[in-house]
Amino acid sequence: MKTLLDRADSVAAPLFTLIERIAAPLLRLSLGLILVWIAALKFHDPAPVVALIHASVFSALASATFVHALGSLEIIAALLLFSGRGLRYVGLFSLLLFAGTLTIFFTTPALTGFPYLTLAGQFLLKDLVLAAASITVAATDAARHGVARDTMPVTPLPRARLA
Numbered sequence: 001m002k003t004l005l006d007r008a009d010s011v012a013a014p015l016f017t018l019i020e021r022i023a024a025p026l027l028r029l030s031l032g033l034i035l036v037w038i039a040a041l042k043f044h045d046p047a048p049v050v051a052l053i054h055a056s057v058f059s060a061l062a063s064a065t066f067v068h069a070l071g072s073l074e075i076i077a078a079l080l081l082f083s084g085r086g087l088r089y090v091g092l093f094s095l096l097l098f099a100g101t102l103t104i105f106f107t108t109p110a111l112t113g114f115p116y117l118t119l120a121g122q123f124l125l126k127d128l129v130l131a132a133a134s135i136t137v138a139a140t141d142a143a144r145h146g147v148a149r150d151t152m153p154v155t156p157l158p159r160a161r162l163a
Contacts, residue, residue, distance in 0.1 A: 024140045031094065031133050032081030035074045042071035052120065055111045056104040070097070081137070088147060091138025098131035 009016075042049055046067035054062035074097065080090045105112050105124040112121030141147075 028081050028137050032078040035078040039071035039074035042067050056108045087141035088138045091134045094134035098127040101127040
């Protein structure tokens with residue numbers, strides 16, 4: 001007897017096929033667009049980012065020069081994402097960028113309001129999703145090129161079953 005979920009799957013199968021085909025390129029291009037936008041804002045006015053860095057554990061790096069260097073690296077990463085080149089390495093690099101921002105999020109509660117978020121905290125928290133997107137870009141490209149090896153057993157999460 002087919003469950004409700006099985007029936008829904010058979011009806012939605014063409015949609016899932018389309019989503020499966022466009023998901024990776026859409027994520028890659030979206031991440032590239034976000035990186036370009038973030039970088040452009042760093043060049044337009046580095047002061048807010050300098051202030052954020054100054055208030056963090058990375059205060060020694062708080063300068064417009066450092067912020068412009070980050071912006072330049074973000075633009076290079078975005079161009080590579082747009083071109084589809086070196087995606088597994090761009091994904092890892094982007095992960096490092098967002099991990100740095102998340103470090104500020106967790107180590108500067110006076111600024112972020114963690115766990116009760118200020119506007120700055122909300123702004124920084126979005127990097128959690130961007131870090132996950134970066135991991136997905138890197139993993140997808142590594143799998144496509146046969147770089148990822150099954151060297152470590154992975155235990156799947158249990159799935160809830162809808163009747």
